Amino acid sequence: MKKKSGLMLTAMLSLGMLLAGCGSEEGASSGGGSSEEGKTFKVGMEAGYAPFNWTQSDDSNGAVKISGNAEYAGGYDVEIAKQIAEDLGMELEIVKTEWDGLVPALNSGKIDAIVAGMSPTAERKETIDFSDHYYTSELVMVVKKGGEFEGASTLADFNGAKVTAQLNTFHYSVIDQIEGVSKETAMESFPAMRVALESGIIDGYVSERPEAVSASAANENFAMVEFTDGFETSEDDTAVAVGLEKGSEFTEQINETLAGISEEQRQEIMDTAIQNQPAAQ
Structure with a gap:
């Protein structure tokens, strides 16, 4: 009996240690780190609207490779998208999309955001959300x-x-x-x-x-x-913002990123984009 009891006690202790080990491993895997780490932030743009966005053949001047394409995208929108992705802790992926296909691509989940010089018009706001403005022009x-x-x-x-x-x-x-x-x-x-x-x-x-x-x-x-007596427009018409799916989880963080880019910095980024645009764009 003593021998059998000893064997049973040993088995129970071993089982307890095994269960404790499993618990520790589970706790280690669920703690720390960003939930977005290692994920891609898919941004849609035409890559044909210089100086906001364009297509080029290499990665010069900070251009980003276009998904599924040998070409690269550069421009003001790309620089803004890079900053957003960095703050999200995600890898930027540029998805070249025709203008008419941008909103459908967003709503179907093919992209996470539209950064394409898009104005947050009242009509567009019926189907998608927008961030705060990241550029305003006339x-x-x-x-x-x-x-x-x-x-x-x-x-x-x-x-x-x-x-x-x-x-x-x-x-x-x-x-x-x-x-x-x-x-x-x-x-x-x-x-x-x-x-x-x-x-x-x-x-x-x-x-x-x-x-x-x-x-x-x-x-x-x-x-x-440039007009002295020009078009009548609203503020949203002449501004550009990031297009997002209704209720997007990224809206708050994106607005924080945009708030951290001063008007002076925005103009510097735009001036640089104009200088760097390919001659053919």
């Missing part, structure tokens, strides 16, 4: 240098002009504010509008100031028209 017109509209300063000066803007943007809707304008079919991208302007298909296109500066810097045949 609307201008891009025209042919030396053409009849280069000296324009008011909307009235574009009476009879052939004008367009990007498809599914508020830029296109404000053209209606120009009396007597010839409102041309909206175009899918800014590169397409630049080609149309170069070839004379249009006399001008509506844009934000950074893109217009970028366009005139990239092509000596383009000029930017």
Whole structure:
């Protein structure tokens, strides 16, 4: 009996030690570290809207590789996205997406955020959330240098002009504010509008100031028209923000990141982006 009791006691002690070991291991695996560590933060953008975002062939000037692509994305939006991902403790992944596909990609879970020079318009807010603004600009017109509209300063000066803007943007809707304008079919991208302007298909296109500066810097045949009497817009129309899924877990942290970037720093990032843009963009 003594021998059997001794064997039973030994077995019970061994079992207890085994269970204790399992408990310690479980506690170690569940403690410490960020819950996002090792995850990717998937950001959607056109990579065709310089200086906010563009496509290039290498990683120069801090460009980030585009997912599933041999090319890289650079620009103002990329720099903002890099800072956001760093603060989240996640690895940035750029997902190149056509403009019309950005919101569907976000709502389907293909991307975590839109960082693409997108304005938080009332219409968009019906389907997605937005962060605080990370850039604010004014609307201008891009025209042919030396053409009849280069000296324009008011909307009235574009009476009879052939004008367009990007498809599914508020830029296109404000053209209606120009009396007597010839409102041309909206175009899918800014590169397409630049080609149309170069070839004379249009006399001008509506844009934000950074893109217009970028366009005139990239092509000596383009000029930017800034208005003394311009378009009527809301603050949200002329601002850009990060697009997020309704109720996104990232909103609060992203707003903290954006709050830490001063207006001076934002302008420095934009000025650098304009300088670094590829000539073809």
